[in-house]
Amino acid sequence: MAQTEENENQEKEAQILDAACSEFLAHGKNGTRMQGIADRAGVNKALVFYYFHSKDLIFQAVVDRNFRMLIETMTMNVDFTAPAESIIRQFTHNHIGVIAKNRELFQFFSGEIWMNPEELINGISVSLKKQTKAVYSGFEARIAAAVQKHEIRSIQPLQLLLNIVSLDVFYFIAAPIIFSLTGTSAAEQKRIAQKREDEVADFIWNAIKYEGGNGI
Amino acid sequence: MAQTEENENQEKEAQILDAACSEFLAHGKNGTRMQGIADRAGVNKALVFYYFHSKDLIFQAVVDRNFRMLIETMTMNVDFTAPAESIIRQFTHNHIGVIAKNRELFQFFSGEIWMNPEELINGISVSLKKQTKAVYSGFEARIAAAVQKHEIRSIQPLQLLLNIVSLDVFYFIAAPIIFSLTGTSAAEQKRIAQKREDEVADFIWNAIKYEGGNGI
DNA sequence: GTCTATAATTCGATAGAC
């Protein structure tokens, strides 16, 4: 009996959080209404306050859950013992994959990064930061080694990381505007999107692969 | 007398629009208060409505003014008769220059693109669209010619444009988060920023320059 | 825990005096 009640409670709380994710992702922090969250969760508005106390707090809960997922997926599953080209392709595949699957989420953060930069950065838990720094350290060491071994040309690891992330990610923010400004047809847009992952990976690899004695 | 009055009137209207730019850029559309605009302009709130009628309309006025400036600067002043490498460097220089000088403005649009995509895209005037399309046609033709002449390797012009814009622009959105996640010191951040323009131009050129008979 | 009802506030917008 107690078990059943507990499950039901947890279930409603989870329903509310799920609904909050959908609403905040669709409308941003300012655009989301507590009533909208309640409606989507199928509960009374007061219950949202009962579980989450305020709009700020439920927003923070949404940010925590999703930002963690996004960062974890973008830093995970890269085998640093592989050849440099393979690492680049793994990164690009991971990034574009997770963003394409979570377009809304990603665009949400692109907006909120600018509206509440401190809130977002401070919201990153210490453990997640540590974990991400560890992955970056691996990347940095591997790139430095690749430069030394003439796998790739000389490049600063952090600049390379910025380049990779920019190419993987910015497409999902800017493509609508650029397609509109260049007058690109819907069919052409689709073709561009389908080829995007390979194009980006080729582009990065061409940019960094070692080409002999001239040093650059 | 009539002259003086007219000047004063125009002056107040201009003050209000200037104030609106600052407020919308700082707080976004939803975050901006009509009272805040009035305060910053040093006028009464009712006067803001007298000149601009509604929040939507003054927002549109702000978007029109700034978006036009941004797009014009980003597409201007590129000499398509120059060598391909020089064109790449001109583009990168223009983009990074205008964004660095208008960080706030640019980040504002990155946020609003997602909140109100139609409003932004529809807000682009027909003449500006035409002008931008013409520049893009020049770019497209020049890239196609460069491929044929073996100045650069084979690449779709639109993919290349997306790559250039991504590399030039995304740094200004993502750098804070990436620096935070990688634990980059302030001094190192400064060094990265100073070298960014050259790094990006080199990266792009290395990625596309022609390297002999293997075709890619 | 869950609901109804409502308080409290914020904010866009307008009426009307000058």
Added chain:
DNA sequence: GTCTATCGAATTATAGAC
């Protein structure tokens, strides 16, 4: 054209019954 005063709608948040 510029101001004061205020309306009315929307929205967060809470009090209190069940």
